[in-house]
Structure formats: C-alpha cells, structure tokens
Amino acid sequence: MDPANSEEIEAVRDMVNRFMQTEVNPVMDGYEQRGEFPREVIGKAGAAGLYGAVFPESVGGSDMGYLAAVVIQEEMARNDVRFSSCNNQQGSTCPSTIYFGGTAEQVQKYVPNLLAGKTIGMMSLTESGGGSDAEGNLKTFARREGDVYRITGQKMWASMANETDVGILLARTDRNAGAKGVTAFIVQPKKYPGWKAEPIAMLGLSNALRTNVLYLDDFVVPVEDRLGEEGDGFKIIMRTLQAGRVTVAGKALGVARACFEDAVRYANDRMLRGQPIGRLQMIQSDIAEMAVAIEASRALVYKAAQMMDASQPSNRIAAMAKYHASQTAKMCADKAQQIFGGYGLAREYRVSWLKSYADLFFTGEGSANVQKIMIAEDALGYKVADRHHGKTGLRDIRKDDVAAEAVR
Numbered sequence: 001m002d003p004a005n006s007e008e009i010e011a012v013r014d015m016v017n018r019f020m021q022t023e024v025n026p027v028m029d030g031y032e033q034r035g036e037f038p039r040e041v042i043g044k045a046g047a048a049g050l051y052g053a054v055f056p057e058s059v060g061g062s063d064m065g066y067l068a069a070v071v072i073q074e075e076m077a078r079n080d081v082r083f084s085s086c087n088n089q090q091g092s093t094c095p096s097t098i099y100f101g102g103t104a105e106q107v108q109k110y111v112p113n114l115l116a117g118k119t120i121g122m123m124s125l126t127e128s129g130g131g132s133d134a135e136g137n138l139k140t141f142a143r144r145e146g147d148v149y150r151i152t153g154q155k156m157w158a159s160m161a162n163e164t165d166v167g168i169l170l171a172r173t174d175r176n177a178g179a180k181g182v183t184a185f186i187v188q189p190k191k192y193p194g195w196k197a198e199p200i201a202m203l204g205l206s207n208a209l210r211t212n213v214l215y216l217d218d219f220v221v222p223v224e225d226r227l228g229e230e231g232d233g234f235k236i237i238m239r240t241l242q243a244g245r246v247t248v249a250g251k252a253l254g255v256a257r258a259c260f261e262d263a264v265r266y267a268n269d270r271m272l273r274g275q276p277i278g279r280l281q282m283i284q285s286d287i288a289e290m291a292v293a294i295e296a297s298r299a300l301v302y303k304a305a306q307m308m309d310a311s312q313p314s315n316r317i318a319a320m321a322k323y324h325a326s327q328t329a330k331m332c333a334d335k336a337q338q339i340f341g342g343y344g345l346a347r348e349y350r351v352s353w354l355k356s357y358a359d360l361f362f363t364g365e366g367s368a369n370v371q372k373i374m375i376a377e378d379a380l381g382y383k384v385a386d387r388h389h390g391k392t393g394l395r396d397i398r399k400d401d402v403a404a405e406a407v408r
C-alpha cells in the first residue's frame, strides 16, 4: 500500500484538521486584528504533536517521519497559513539545526521545549546583501571574549525574532575563511543584552507572526551555546535548509489546495446570467489546471518526504518538490483570485492575501531560481545535487542518534 494513503497518515490528517478547526480557525482572525502573537495556541499545537513529527521520541518527538510532517504542514496551511508561519521555526529549522550539530546536552536542553511549543524558535541566516548568496553576504561578526561571544551586525528577514526564546543565529567568526568562517549559535535574546528585533511591514502576510530586521549590538552568547566547532555553521545550516525545503513545499501545497477549494465553492455559488460561473468553460479551464497541478505537486512533495524517511539522497527531489509546489501555489492563488472577480481583492476573502504566501514560498528557503539551478546543474552533469549525501558527519534525525550516544 502507498504509505501516503495509509491509515496512519490519514489519522494524522484528521487530527490536524480537528485541531485547526477547534483551536486555530475560530481565534486566528482575532490574533491578526490585535497583532498579537498566538503563543498560547502554539503551546497547544506543540502539545498536540504538530511540531515533532520527524524527531525521535527520546527528544520529545513522535517519530512519525517527513511524510507525516508534510501532511501536517499541508493541512495546517490549508486551514490557516498565517498560523503555520512558525512551523519551521518550531519543528524544523531551529530544532533540526540543534539536533544536527549540537552536543547531546544541547539537544536535550533545547529541542524538547521547542517541539512542545513551550519555547519559541527562530533561525536567522539571511542578511540584507542577498539570501541567495547567504554565505557571501554574511557580515555579522562574533568576537570571542573569554567565556562569551559578542555578536554585532544586522540580520534581515529573521522570522519570529521579536518573540523568540531560543533561536539559531549564523555569524562569522573568521572574515577570511569563506564558508568555513561561519559559526552557528544558540541564541537566547530574553536572557542576554544586545538584541533588537523590528517587525517588517509586509503586504498580505500575518500581522501576528512577523518577520524582522534584527540589530545585534555586542549581543552575548556563552561559549557553551556555540553549535559544533567554529566554522561548522554553514555545513550544518545547509543540511537544515534541505529538510526545510520539503516542509515549505508541504505548506505551498496546502495554500494551493486552500485556493482551489475556495475557487470551487465560489464557482458553484456565484450566479451569472442564471447559472453558476462554474458552468462557464473558461472557469472550468482554470479549475482543471489547478486540479492537475495540485495532484502533480502532491506526488512530488510526498515522494521527496518518503525518500527522506528512507534516508535516500533527496536534495534534488526536494528542490523539485519545492519549486513545483510553490509554482502551483502561485498559479492557484492567481486563478482563485480571478474566479472571485472583484471580491478576490477584498480582505474579507482569504484569496485576496493567499497569493502573498505563495510568493513567499516561491522565494523563502531558497528561491525558485536557485532550485532550478540545482536541478539543471544536476541534469547537465555540472554538479550532482546529492553529492554531500551521507558525507556531512552530522546526525540523522530519523535515527535516534542522540539516545544512542547517551548509551555509549
């Protein structure tokens, strides 16, 4: 049986939908209107296991795997993509980076609370010079002074940096060592001085879960909160971003489905010249294109997740999944908006702003062009996309490596 249709996966899907319908959908508009971070609801999502799918039980996860994780992302985004804005910070980029590159003590100290939604995560790599060449543009510098580092610089697009308790931040520790001069740190801005996050006004994105410009002025990180050795940071974060791509693809799939479902409902309800607009063949053409693209995206996204669950080389397929799903989300958002006519521009209807999320998934976690370059260079034989598979020396989240280390 196809694991994507298994009883376990369907149970996960039902559980997420029930959670969203009872705990999130009724309250999220209120959080948006107040511009209030839904910390309490994130705690409930953590307690329900929505962030821990890929992590072993020994660190507070549910060990269900990447397929379950993308289905969770898909259904959360389909219900309310605004609330799902912090999914990667809680269940992927931040805790994964700690799991991949931290000591067993760091993992046990920080990961379970992130997965439980008790602490709010963050991962800040990008700077204003350009995210597609994140390493080349990374100027934020960490200076060691005895038992602490003092970090100074400016980060861009640091999502949840205005709320985070425990995040990951990449800074340079050597200006002359290229990628090997980048180090990853566990940061705790509520505990140490020198951190100022300013939310960025965004078109069509959440007013409650924000992305930020982050100013660091001698921000303090104890040496014990460094991840790995100095210079390991870029290698660790590249591994993290690959996994993050598949979960972002799951969210894009959820947005595409939300647009499709709203468009179908509206096309059946909206009457023109005595018949529903769904009877018009050009509307049917749009509906058909959306349906086909969603099925194709779903096949790619689930395949990528299943390959990751089997610990197979999956960088290339993850790039394809993210590219296709975000492209599909953009297309579906555009068509849904047009099917709604003028109402597609009214804030009251979510198709008016879902396009912004489709655009975000097209760009964030590695832009569409960057994914295409990776796919094409692999196809042309210039650079094998999965050349690092199994060679990073980092832990595998799908194995219980940290627990095994404790036993040894």
Ligand SMILES: Cc1cc2nc3c(=O)[nH]c(=O)nc-3n(C[C@H](O)[C@H](O)[C@H](O)COP(=O)(O)OP(=O)(O)OC[C@H]3O[C@@H](n4cnc5c(N)ncnc54)[C@H](O)[C@@H]3O)c2cc1C
Pocket: 123, 124, 125, 126, 128, 129, 130, 131, 132, 133, 156, 157, 158, 159, 160, 205, 211, 360, 363, 364, 365, 366, 367, 368, 369, 370, 373
């Ligand atoms: C809402 C939001 C939240 C975000 N959250 C985070 C976060 O939490 N943490 C974090 O670290 N980052 C975050 N990001 C940053 C995100 O990952 C970057 O926006 C992304 O990597 C692209 O970088 P850029 O925006 O600087 O675009 P650029 O890198 O400047 O790219 C501009 C354009 O050039 C294209 N391009 C780049 N290189 C090539 C090439 N070789 N050939 C052809 N075209 C190319 C790109 O596709 C893009 O279209 C977030 C971004 C947004 C918008």
